[in-house]
Amino acid sequence: MFPRGLFAVIAAGTLLSSAACSSGEGTPPNPSPTTSPSSDSSSAAQAAAELLAEMSRAEKIGQLFVPMAQGTTAEANADLIADYHPGGLIYFPDSLVDTAQIADMSNGLQELAAAGGAGVPLLLGIDQEQGMVARLPVGAHFPDAMAVGATRDPDAAASLAATTAQELSALGITLDYAPVADVNVDPANPVIGIRSFGAEPELVADMVTAETEAFAENGVASAVKHFPGHGDTSVDSHTGLPEVDVSRQEWEEVHLPPFRRAVDAGADMIMTAHVVVPALDDSGEPATLSPEILDGVLRDELGYDGVVTTDALNMAGVRQRYDDGEIAVRAVLAGADQLLMPPDLPAAHAAVTTAVEEGRISLERLDASVRRILELKLRHGLDDAEPADPDRAAQTVGGAEHRAAAREVAEASVTLLRNSEEALPLEPGAAVSVQGSGKAAIGGELAKLGMEVVAAPAQADVAVVGTSNARGDAEQRALVRNAGREGVPVVVVAQGTPYDITDLPDIDAYVATYSAVEVSRRAAARVLAGEVSPTGRLPVSIPGTDLEFGDGQGYPG
Structure with missing residues (x-):
């Protein structure tokens, strides 16, 4: 795919010669992503060192930057690539239309990168955690991470990651900024919540490791986030600077295990958090700008030598003290390798260039x-990757097998936490009213399963109300109360965090899906109707109730 440029010449000469010798043939094989000779770490290191020695200073500096992709065509990014030689680009929905357009754009971007300078391919990245953070307009849509945690099955996490990686790869996307390794111990966390696998460190670690390995096995790099942990915050780092006020011992026991396991599993990339952790660095600097946390804890103590990327540099949490140029310089000095989404790319690039010229960096x-960035690209075979095939992408992305995988995870995650007087499962043919969040999907699936879906609780045998973080929404809570006044059993389907039950004390049944995606809502309906038995188990404890980590009911028989 990259016939021009120094990168292709050096990578081919170093990496493919050993493959040709070992195969006994004069030309190297055309391997799959999991068997590519570029995945050999020692060969990648040698090729990276040779390429590094030939790169100009401007080309090296460019590798540190990962701006947002512009427009919906590669040509819209031509000047950006020519002027800055970026190490990667990150996709957002405004640049994504359908499978053919995404594949064509990915191919065109790589061609532009190959044609300039050292010809180093781009890391084309995306936030495709699944659930509420899913940027693709196409493809199989899995539930959020907390739903995966509720399955208690690392194979479910691996299925999500493998399926996601196969779809991204078909579109020419080479990096997923996932999985989330934060342990969500604060029920009021405004930014992590159901993006976390749960509140128990080893559960989160098991799921993070399964996803990290599955991404790699399916040819896509992944970024474990947000180091050193964003799960115990009541402030969103998009809008402010959170502080994680825990002791060093508590941090090591609660927040560190998933990241330590990810490092041990050979994580491609780790993303920093814009959070202050006084137990690790009492300077008041967010982790993104902290040498004590990045170089000290992550590099020296944990022994991590993979790529460290910042979280997005346009977020308020990292922009409290310095201008955008100085933030970029300080992130590099702290130990970051890639600078994600600098809000003022010219200023950040100029500041880093000046810092290098003056010897500050x-x-x-x-x-x-x-070196780390080049090795990552080589290990994942970007030097000899085939272009994305739009026809193959159309067949792969969102295919029947992938949709079935998402459905299986969703159904395994549904958790029954209250069932007074055996309100569930519903009687065959029961009259059911459905209101609130997910009304169309839940009601539609119940109708398919033979229930009589009626307009209002007064006409129903059972009232179903969908909620999504109703603790902070008086209108949702009123909807539940009003349904209860009709004298029929009330079933709540909680599609955000499972904590809504603390403010809904008088309901008859409570089902948690931990996700508001379509597949989770339909899975909930199948559980309500008894088509599927609930097997999910609570991945957090719920303060103010007797519901603890691991709780969950099934149906008799």
């Missing part, structure tokens, strides 16, 4: 980051 420090 040493050439050794610059080379260390670029």
Whole structure:
């Protein structure tokens, strides 16, 4: 795919010669992503070192930057790639239309990168955690991570990651900024919540490891996030600077295990958090700008030598003290290798360039980051990757097998936490009213399963109310209360965090899906109707109730 440029020449000469010798043939094989000779770490290191020695300073500096992709065509990014030689681009929905357009754009972007300078391919990344953070307008849509945690099955996490990676790869996307390794111990966390697998460190670690390995096995790099942990915050780092006020011991026991396991599993990339952790660094700097946390804890103590990326630099949590240029310089000095989404790319690039020219960022420090980035690209075979095939993408992305995988995870996650007087499962043919969040999907699925879906609780045998974080929404809570006044059993389907039950004390049955995606809502309906028995188990404890981590009911028989 990349016939021009120094990258292709050096990578081919170093990496493919050993493959040709070992195969006994004069030309190397055409491997799958999991068997590519580029995945060999020692060969990747050798090729990266050779390429690094030939790159200009401007080309090296460019590898540190990952701006947002512009427009819906590769050509819209031509000047950006020519001027800055970025290490990657990140896709957002405004640039994504359908499978053919995404595949064509990915191919065109790589062609532009190959044609300039050293010809280093781009890491084309996306936030495709699944659930509420899913940027693709196409493809199989899985539930959120907390739903996966409720299955208690690492194979479910692996299924999500493998399916996601296969779809991304078909579209020419080479990096997923996932999975989330944050342990969500604060029920009021405004930014993590159901994006976390749960509140128990080993459960989160098991799921993170399963996803990290499945991404790699299916040819896509992944970024474990948000180090050193964003799960115990009551402030959203998009809008402010959170502080994680825990002791060093508590941090090591609660927040560290998933990241330690990810490091041990050979994580491609780790993303920083814009959070202050006084137990790790009492300077008041967010982790993204903290040498004590990135170079000290992550590099020296945990021994991580993969790529460190910042979280998005346009977020308020990292923009409290310095201008956008100085933030970029300080992130590199702290230990970051890639600078994600600088809000003022020209200013950030100029500041880093000046810092290198003046010796504030040493050439050794610059080379260390670029080496890691090049090795990552080589390990994942970006040097000899085939272009995305739009026809194959149309067949792969959102195919029947992938949709079935999402449905299986959703059904395994549904958790029954209250069932007074055996309100569930519903009687065959029961009259059911459905209101609130997910009304269309839940009601439609119940109708397919033979229930009589009626307009109002007064006409129903059972009232079903969908909620999504109703603790902070008086209108949702009123909808539940009003349904109860009709004298029929009230069943709540909680599609956000499972904590809504603390403010809904008088309901008859409570089902948690931990996700508001279509597949989770339909899974809930199948559980209500008795088509599927609930097997999910609570991945958090719910304060103010007797519901603890691991709770969950099934149906008799």
